[in-house]
Amino acid sequence: AQKITQTQPGMFVQEKEAVTLDCTYDTSDPSYGLFWYKQPSSGEMIFLIYQGSYDQQNATEGRYSLNFQKARKSANLVISASQLGDSAMYFCAITSGGTSYGKLTFGQGTILTVHP
Amino acid sequence: GAVVSQHPSRVICKSGTSVKIECRSLDFQATTMFWYRQFPKQSLMLMATSNEGSKATYEQGVEKDKFLINHASLTLSTLTVTSAHPEDSSFYICSAREGDRGGEKLFFGSGTQLSVL
Numbered sequence: 001a002q003k004i005t006q007t008q009p010g011m012f013v014q015e016k017e018a019v020t021l022d023c024t025y026d027t028s029d030p031s032y033g034l035f036w037y038k039q040p041s042s043g044e045m046i047f048l049i050y051q052g053s054y055d056q057q058n059a060t061e062g063r064y065s066l067n068f069q070k071a072r073k074s075a076n077l078v079i080s081a082s083q084l085g086d087s088a089m090y091f092c093a094i095t096s097g098g099t100s101y102g103k104l105t106f107g108q109g110t111i112l113t114v115h116p
Numbered sequence: 117g118a119v120v121s122q123h124p125s126r127v128i129c130k131s132g133t134s135v136k137i138e139c140r141s142l143d144f145q146a147t148t149m150f151w152y153r154q155f156p157k158q159s160l161m162l163m164a165t166s167n168e169g170s171k172a173t174y175e176q177g178v179e180k181d182k183f184l185i186n187h188a189s190l191t192l193s194t195l196t197v198t199s200a201h202p203e204d205s206s207f208y209i210c211s212a213r214e215g216d217r218g219g220e221k222l223f224f225g226s227g228t229q230l231s232v233l
Contacts, residue, residue: 035222043207045160045224091159095222102148102213102222106159 004107021077023092031097034075039089122225139210145190146212154207166193
């Protein structure tokens with residue numbers, strides 16, 4: 001079984017500052033993928049960033065970067081230069097490789113509030 | 117990028133009626149789709165995996181007779197909540213996998229808010 005732990009129920013950040021959202025995971029699969037999604041109040045799940053377990057480099061997508069520390073089983077999301085529109089719920093998720101790819105196990109989420 | 121369309125976005129129904137939710141991949145073929153459920157202020161929980169041309173695989177604790185899933189084509193999966201009751205009120209959201217390879221190609225629909233009176 002896989003597990004995602006997000007220990008920060010809520011985070012606050014000043015506009016234009018950087019913020020790190022924590023995510024640790026547990027899996028026995030040698031091949032897996034890690035995702036971060038943003039969920040605004042509308043409910044849609046917006047893909048932010050993906051990291052494969054065999055990827056050598058940390059993933060980056062614009063203002064989003066993933067601090068992947070495989071030995072520590074952590075996959076923290078770093079948002080640089082926060083914007084007011086970044087206020088939302090953020091979920092970390094994991095999936096196995098192979099035929100089970102796509103079955104996501106989500107963490108409990110972190111509510112991010114960006115202050116002006 | 118790839119788009120997954122989910123309808124309806126919101127539905128209100130009377131207790132005892134059935135509700136059908138559609139999840140459609142618009143510009144790619146999705147042999148596998150996934151259905152999740154989310155209660156307010158909680159995480160998403162996987163309900164079932166929908167495979168084109170075969171029976172859905174349900175997660176433990178999900179009633180297959182209550183939540184009927186049909187994946188009749190490579191672009192359409194439907195979730196029918198049968199004999200809905202107030203406790204079925206929830207946010208339902210689907211995702212689709214593009215192709216059979218790994219990587220990041222997972223796409224979500226916009227979700228359906230079901231309210232059962």
